Amino acid sequence: MILHILRVILIVLEVLVLFNLLIVVHELGHFLAARWRGLYIEKFGIWFGKPIWKKTINGVQYSLGSLPFGGFVALPQLAPMDIIEGKADVDRAQLPPVSALNKIIVAVAGPLFSLMLAFVFACLVWAFGHPVSESDLTTTVGYVEKESPAGKAGIRPGDKILEVDGKPVRRFSGMNDSVTWNVVRSEGETIKFKVERDGKILDFDVVPYKADTRGWRRKSVRQVLIYPAVTPLIEKVQPNTPAAAAKLQPGDVILGYNGTRIYHPVALADFIETHPDQPITLEVQRGGQTLQTQVIPKILDNEKKPRIGIQWDL
Numbered sequence: 001m002i003l004h005i006l007r008v009i010l011i012v013l014e015v016l017v018l019f020n021l022l023i024v025v026h027e028l029g030h031f032l033a034a035r036w037r038g039l040y041i042e043k044f045g046i047w048f049g050k051p052i053w054k055k056t057i058n059g060v061q062y063s064l065g066s067l068p069f070g071g072f073v074a075l076p077q078l079a080p081m082d083i084i085e086g087k088a089d090v091d092r093a094q095l096p097p098v099s100a101l102n103k104i105i106v107a108v109a110g111p112l113f114s115l116m117l118a119f120v121f122a123c124l125v126w127a128f129g130h131p132v133s134e135s136d137l138t139t140t141v142g143y144v145e146k147e148s149p150a151g152k153a154g155i156r157p158g159d160k161i162l163e164v165d166g167k168p169v170r171r172f173s174g175m176n177d178s179v180t181w182n183v184v185r186s187e188g189e190t191i192k193f194k195v196e197r198d199g200k201i202l203d204f205d206v207v208p209y210k211a212d213t214r215g216w217r218r219k220s221v222r223q224v225l226i227y228p229a230v231t232p233l234i235e236k237v238q239p240n241t242p243a244a245a246a247k248l249q250p251g252d253v254i255l256g257y258n259g260t261r262i263y264h265p266v267a268l269a270d271f272i273e274t275h276p277d278q279p280i281t282l283e284v285q286r287g288g289q290t291l292q293t294q295v296i297p298k299i300l301d302n303e304k305k306p307r308i309g310i311q312w313d314l
Contacts, residue, residue, distance in 0.1 A: 241309020
């Protein structure tokens with residue numbers, strides 16, 4: 001619970017930082033363009049509310065507000081913004097008029113700086129990369145739902161999907177060259193899957209399931225009900241549970257159960273739900289070693305389904 005709260009707080013902080021950065025850079029564009037074109041600049045403020053710091057330099061009042069929501073630049077010669085920036089301290093009528101060209105330059109400078117910021121971020125992502133999930137790097141099937149179109153056609157966990165609907169795929173989710181995208185955009189009565197299994201190339205014709213999507217232009221969204229392969233990595237072991245009694249640890253990878261290889265945590269959860277109270281032999285990878293341990297699932301306090309008491313790192 002504490003970890004979840006910390007994650008939520010971190011996400012909120014990230015949103016605030018990015019939002020403020022975007023607004024401040026945007027207003028900085030207006031500010032620099034106004035200074036270049038000789039406009040009168042009354043104020044430049046970061047954040048709103050009652051100022052916690054302010055100082056006048058070369059006739060411009062710089063300030064830091066108490067409410068962390070963006071920023072502003074006060075340009076009395078342009079359109080009045082008293083509601084946001086406060087009432088102007090100068091008589092606008094006494095200021096020299098501004099040409100249409102200068103107004104356009106100052107107005108365009110803000111969006112231009114925003115675009116430049118996006119370009120900088122794009123360069124950083126290109127240079128250093130960005131976080132990706134396992135589904136962005138694999139086309140291997142992790143789990144096939146019971147009685148699913150893919151299962152009925154013969155597709156199994158561990159199959160590596162090479163083509164969907166005649167189109168090569170490089171990842172499981174996302175747009176364009178992904179498994180899910182080619183399933184959704186397919187049109188035929190069946191969807192052709194080409195997969196690799198144990199070194200052999202196999203072809204399957206899958207009759208897709210059509211989910212109800214009322215209100216969409218298309219009458220249905222096509223699904224085959226398969227999940228990408230992800231590492232069954234334990235993030236947390238709950239105390240006083242079968243997993244704790246079996247001495248499972250955070251960082252352990254569950255490779256399989258009762259001699260069956262798994263490619264997604266759902267596979268183990270599904271087996272436990274359908275085989276309550278049955279001892280299960282888990283194959284566990286810990287560090288560079290592989291070991292086996294036995295657990296007996298049970299219904300934990302305040303729950304309705306049997307579990308062994310682990311949380312996955314997904």
